[in-house]
Amino acid sequence: MEHVPFDEVTTSAARDAGGWLGALPVAVVATGADGSIVRWDHAAQDLLGYTPHDVLGRHIADLLHPDADRGLGRSLWEGAATGRGVMGMVTAWHKEGRPLDLEIWACPVPARHRGGTTVLVFAAEAEAARRIRGSSAVWDGLFTRSPVGIAILDTRLRFLRVNPALEVMNGLPQAAHIGRRPVEILPDVNGADMERAMRRALDEGRPVLDSRRTGRTPADPDHDHVWSGSYVRLEDAEGRPIGLAATLIDITAQQQAQLEADAVRRHLALINEATLKIGSSLDLERTAQELADVAVPDLSDAVTVDVLESLATGGELDAGLIGGTTLRRLAKAPLTGSPVTAALAPLGRTLVFPASAPYTRALGARRPFVVPVFDEQAIAPAADHSSTPAELLRLGVHSFMMTPLLARGVVLGLATFYRTRPVGPFTESEVALAGDLSARAAVCVDNARLYRREHDTAAVLQRSMLPQHITPPPGIEVAHRYLPASDVNEVGGDWYDVIALDGGRAALVIGDVMGHGTAAAAVMGRLSASVRALARLDLAPEDMLYQLEAALHDLVEPMIATFLCIVVDPATGHCRITRAGHPPPAAVLPDGTVRLLDVPPGLPLGVGGVRFSTTDVALPVGSVLVLYTDGLVEARSSDIDARLAELTDLLAAPVPSLPGLCDRLLTHLVPASADDDIALLVARIDPAA
Template sequence: MARRRARNRVPGSSENVLDEALSAQVTIDEHGIVTAWNAGAEKLLGYSPTQMVGRPAAGLLAEEIDEEELRSLAQLPRWNGRIALRHPDRHRLEVRVLAHKRAPDGGRPGEWYMVSALTGLRPEPEDDALVSQHHEQAAAGCAMGVFDTGLRLLRSNEAMRRSLALSEDDMRGLRPSEGMDHPEVHKLERVMLRALETGEPQVAVLYVPAPGESRVHAWANFVTPLKQADGRVQGIGMAYHDITEHYWARKRLMLLAEASTRIGSTLDVTRTAQELADLAIPEFADFVSVDLLLSLDDAQEPPPGTPDGPVSLRRAAHRSVNPGTPEAVVAPGEVDSYPEGSPPIESLRSGRALLYHATDPAITEWTAHDRSRAAAVRDFGMHSAMTVPLTARGATLGVVVFTRHRHPEVFREDDLVLAEELAARAAVCIDNARRYTRERATAVTLQHSLLPQALPAQAAVEVESRYLPAGARAGVGGDWFDVIPLSGARVALVVGDVVGHGIHASATMGRLRTAVLTLADIDLPPDELLTHLDDLVARLSAQQDDAPPPGPGAESTGDVGATCLYAVYDPTSRHCTIALAGHPAPALVTPDGTAKLLDLPVGPPLGLGGLPFEATDIELPEGSLLALYTDGLLESRERDIDASLSLLCQTLAQTPARLDDLCDAVLAALLLARPSDDIALLLARTKVLDTNRVATWEIPADPAAVAQARKDASAQLSAWGLEDADFVTELVVSELVTNAIRYAEPPVQLRLIHDRNLICEVSDASGTAPHMRRAHTYDEGGRGLLLVAQLTAAWGTRQTTEGKTIWAEQTLPVSPLADFTVLDTE
């Protein structure tokens, strides 16, 4: 058959280049039925598509093919050779055919794609000029082919014939997509058309398996228009060479680069293990499992070496190319025992990555005793696997298994190197997460041990609190709160926030909280207490500056600083005195439901020094609600501080009957996710002491008034039904009033408070406080305060704006029914 030479083309005129009729194309399904028949096939054999589609292809054969030969042909991915066909006019026609087997895809059944060239069946002398021109322009050692302007092959060199495993006669007259049936080759034809249109050389990289192989190869293709002297394109030259090693090396580098950003995004062991599994699917493996030693469950150090015998591992993560991970025989979180000699244990014992094929004795012996794994290997066709130990800083943490069943190519040694790199990166991140989890658990334990375990009983306010540690990335901070009963039925409310996070911040918080408790015990006013606390923080900061730098791996202590709010509420007068050291002002909700932020002077944070703290006294109606908090409650990426404060006031204005519910409502309204900073929240609803439970007398500056004071106190106790406390109360009144008249300055005032306990207070205008001392054997005085201390639960003194107050507190007997609980027996 004579060949039609495609006409010469001017660059830019590539319309209608591809003439489908220049080759016969037929598809035949798995049952031998013709499913497609093009114009070239009609031209070759004379049958129209309507005559052939749906008919058995065997009717076209001039000779029958043996059944055994047909079965052997069905196993081939490609076949080429000559076939004797019968023309409608009954003459015999021998045709050179190239047949490609197409696998089922996306519901499409498998089929054979058969093609035969109708043109260019014999080389012509003018082809040699094109070949010579192309050789001058192509690189030496490349596979080369020369095509006409219809993209049909004219000539090829030995390297091209070897790479495609076809002779020149098999390929001549065919387009690239007909000679190799692969979607990537259509991309090459588009590049060749672009070269025709532009007249400029083009470059394309194709990813196609070599004939007879399943592994994808990368081919660098250089397409060159071959021109006449007048610039007309008379052909296309193509040269290509295999760059597969560079391609796979680049893919490995890209996977490793991706691992550095995707693995270890959080300090969570399970999440890190899952990130390793997710990264390897589907580019590298078809199924990945990550199993960790049980010792990591409690964040302990992994034991050295691996114990003899079976080893129990916990499945931390797995991932598959199949939805639902059906290959897995162990669910995440479950523990499985791996026998001695199994591939995962061999990797743990040796500390090396190992490569296996499904037929290796280690795999067959393991699966012979494990039916579930044997079924998974059989059902999914797993053909190769790698087991890689997770090792970091000399400790073995677990093992990761990579398996392939959908990837046609088995794992190779270079895959084993990549698996080791991925596992090494993941192991370091898992170890970091494990160490952080252990350190965070220590810090949280320390933090909770330093916070109040239970709020003390007192009658001045109803209180509820919440404490939320920061999220894992920020670490535990130094927020704290306290409710401190004071003398005179008063109560101190404290909220503070230490700068920084970690164990050092928690320890600093413990020192400051202890200091506040100590200073509160001596009844300092809020502004004076913050001044003493400021001095303490300044000393701690100076000590830290003078300390040697921490050793390698030790936690940096950073600067020492804090903010604090200290408030004292008196239920007898309804007065609340508040002082701030760099801390957010509290919110107040009055009984009528009005919520607002208190406008208070804010002093500098603790540790800066130099500026005084100012206390503000406010009178609160009974049932008022005070909300004290740290700034972590207000911080949010979604809104600014003003919006958070407004939302806080709106939520507090709801004022549920139970403070416990209100605490939950506040956190739910202001927190959208795990907080980035610690949060301490303290809600206090004020109470007022009944005036019938407070008795006050002005005492004349006359020693004779002591007796009358005792009588008045005794009478008041009788009125309260506290006759049992009469003896001790008369002694305390006598001692404290006598001392005030003798050593202090008028006016002198006696006050009895019947709260949970009985409080006796004597106030005077002197600022000099008494102190208790041991009286010597022959001393006539000095035993009064000693007796008071021995007979009462507590005593002390506090400074006031008018002078001082000395107080003593007696514990009252508890009613027998006070702790009685009625049990519901129904």
């Protein structure tokens, strides 16, 4: 048995007893001045198995292991009795006849009712004492050194103890916490939510994990923080709640990083969506609307898109913006159901802004213009000119920004983004995102502008080269139609003509330059002029095709064209037909019979090395010839033979006039949005006409 002087261990024993004896079964034994046992409590009986009747009056050293040195035991007791006190470990003998290691603490106390000294001996099972003392040391170390904030609260949610980490986290010493609730000492955090989570842990007995505490504490009163809290109910031996243990971790940095990562993912998703949705057509209004639709609601609650008036009307764009700005509103989102967009100028409205207006400043500076806080002060400069800003403020707009539409160094217009939801003003990353979306849309808007200009130029060129007034020779009645392709496609190179020849004959010609745009229209004009000049030389049809072939080869960028020429003598109904890769002509005989004329198809002009041939066909007087380009009978979802059969069926039905026949064919064979332009020429052989 180890001797430890009492005066050296008093502080240590008191600390141990206060720190962990309450959780350990401890036997309390008292002896008289002669060492005989005078008190034996229930814990001692439970520990060693002896009843008070078994031990009272016996010397305490008699309870040691039979092989132990009883003289040593007696000297230890004497040391305690003389005032030095002892602390150590002994091996006792259990009533069941087995050894039991005990930790003991012995110290003298004055007898209450008589003189002399009483020795109190505290004894506990050594293994249990070591285990509990070890866990207590771990807990104390964790509590004092942990970087995690830890608090112990009672069942009324009042602080009993906080560790140094929580003191630093809250910016308050432990003394400011003790006896007070979280809502009392931390008014600038969501204390009510926190206490509800704590109460739930107390009432239900299940831990509450990752309950978020947000706000500001005296430790950092100028910045918001986010903490993750976990709450565990503390219970006594019978399972009754006696308090609560709370741990808190500051996750502000992680939360901010997560928010930034989420924002990046949302931004990338929005950019990907914009790539797919913006610029799906070369239509100016549709492109502007696609930009507005993409930005709502992920980036903004309402959006308008305005372009320069000169762009909307097809004029030339200004190299710079001087003075005021005139814009045309092309898009709003959402189109319905939003009080904000309802309060803004409608689509198609022309808007004029002075030089001092944010619209003009954003365009002139060629960079975003942001109003982070939209309030009475912000709208004051415009109060005398417009009531719209005040109305937007009333509708809850609290932040907005304008981003110019810039493409190839040219200012095209701007997009305006309005925010009403309580999510704060636009951030720098959101301004950058709006700039990316606007840049994407600006390129598409500029493409639409350039396409419209080229489309209009090609359309004007093509129409100018089509025959303006066709005057057929006597004996031939004609009707014709030209239908340009839809705006999804560009103008093509289809044309037709009727040329009077010597001897009362006429040349019915139709052609199609492969390709679209201004180049195709220009080649079409060149071929049509060449055909008219060559036909008047009275060349044989196949010779005329050779000359046209040579004209195509003279081009810097050779092109290919299909061509059909029918030289008709109305007096006899004799026709000479030459075909170069063009769809076959149809003939409607006076008796209503319809047939596609069997003429060798040939190869298109421009292929080279091809011999052309001419076929002679005799038609009865009163027959109708139908010439057309492939746009009339070709369709992506239908077989060409089926479409030709549909054409002949339409021709077989009675028709009162040639213009009516043209209208019938276009109405039934051409969809609302044609993929290709169409030329149609019909002629009736009628000597009496």
